[in-house]
Amino acid sequence: MTDQNETGTGRFAGGAAWVRGRFVPMDEAVLPVTDWGFTRSDVVYDVVHVHDGAFFRLQDHLDRFERAMARRRLKPAEDRAAIEAILHRCVALAGLSHAYVAMACSRGRPRVAGSRRPEDCDNHLIAYAIPWIDVIPKDVQARGAHLWIAGTPRVPDASVDPTVKNYQWNDLTSGLLEAHDEGYDTAILFDRDGFLTEGPGFNVFIVSGDRVLTPDRGALQGITRKTVLELCDGLGLEGRVAPITREMLDEADEVFTTTTAGGVMPVSRVGGRILGNDRPGPVTMRLYDAYWAAHADPRYATPVLPLEATA
Ligand code: PLP
Numbered sequence: 001m002t003d004q005n006e007t008g009t010g011r012f013a014g015g016a017a018w019v020r021g022r023f024v025p026m027d028e029a030v031l032p033v034t035d036w037g038f039t040r041s042d043v044v045y046d047v048v049h050v051h052d053g054a055f056f057r058l059q060d061h062l063d064r065f066e067r068a069m070a071r072r073r074l075k076p077a078e079d080r081a082a083i084e085a086i087l088h089r090c091v092a093l094a095g096l097s098h099a100y101v102a103m104a105c106s107r108g109r110p111r112v113a114g115s116r117r118p119e120d121c122d123n124h125l126i127a128y129a130i131p132w133i134d135v136i137p138k139d140v141q142a143r144g145a146h147l148w149i150a151g152t153p154r155v156p157d158a159s160v161d162p163t164v165k166n167y168q169w170n171d172l173t174s175g176l177l178e179a180h181d182e183g184y185d186t187a188i189l190f191d192r193d194g195f196l197t198e199g200p201g202f203n204v205f206i207v208s209g210d211r212v213l214t215p216d217r218g219a220l221q222g223i224t225r226k227t228v229l230e231l232c233d234g235l236g237l238e239g240r241v242a243p244i245t246r247e248m249l250d251e252a253d254e255v256f257t258t259t260t261a262g263g264v265m266p267v268s269r270v271g272g273r274i275l276g277n278d279r280p281g282p283v284t285m286r287l288y289d290a291y292w293a294a295h296a297d298p299r300y301a302t303p304v305l306p307l308e309a310t311a
Helices: 058-071 080-094 138-143 170-183 221-236 246-251 282-296
Strands: 016-019 021-025 043-051 054-056 099-106 124-131 145-149 184-188 202-208 211-215 238-242 252-261 263-270 301-303
Touching: 016 080, 021 080, 043 058, 058 080, 058 099, 058 202, 080 099, 080 124, 080 246, 099 301, 124 221, 138 263, 145 170, 170 184, 170 221, 170 238, 170 282, 202 221, 202 246, 211 221, 221 252, 252 282
Parallel strands: 145 184, 145 263, 211 238
Antiparallel strands: 016 021, 016 124, 043 054, 043 099, 054 301, 099 124, 202 211, 202 252, 252 263
């Protein structure tokens, strides 16, 4: 695989952002402390990645972002075409061929002083491109992550819709704190009914024979998850979205996690249990290879426009 640990150059070396209608270096990408995106986590977001100079499944990410904004009744000044152009320019300004590219829409601040009405706020778009990051570090992925089964339950779907990508991470962060206290890399959370959901920044899969299952609740409909489910067909695997109990997790042959900022990420331990030979499993690695190979598929790749073309 290509080296993803590059950095940009010049003023935008740390990345480039679009904030309040301007392109700025990452250090200048700041919000007022009274923005409801900050004070209330009243914000939706999405993250797409750039691999070898091309966005991966950009239209899927824009579809999900538009849907999330509509669900939360958020509407920035920029339309979809403008958002897409801004993402291209952020990456081009940062000079990155491997990048983590975020877009967010915040409720903003009320136009009417003292108003508590969401309708009175000026919603606004934030976007940025920074050098590629892995949600689970590469060396941990290589040996397989150690997942802690969090005692904190996932917030109910009826309270915070997990399919609307959001920053209300208290339950996920509690899981992460528990995991680190116990010497694990990261966590997975069950809901209060005893079904597996997801982890801080990733979907989770279990493998049992040829069956590759991912939870049907409490989780974001991840684009990486979607790619893995599609790839299963071509590999003779049965990929499915299904309810997953603790017993099914305990009996799984393999477990892996998926996210944009990391791809297919192997797991070698879950709670006290060691999977396989304490190393990434064979089905996981077939999907890992297929996932990165899919980046060459022109159906998924949108080359980043050169800087001159994004002005
Ligand atoms: N679940 C959560 C809570 C996430 O934050 C993410 C990504 O950031 C995912 C799942 C994976 O989604 P995707 O594959 O679209 O990046």
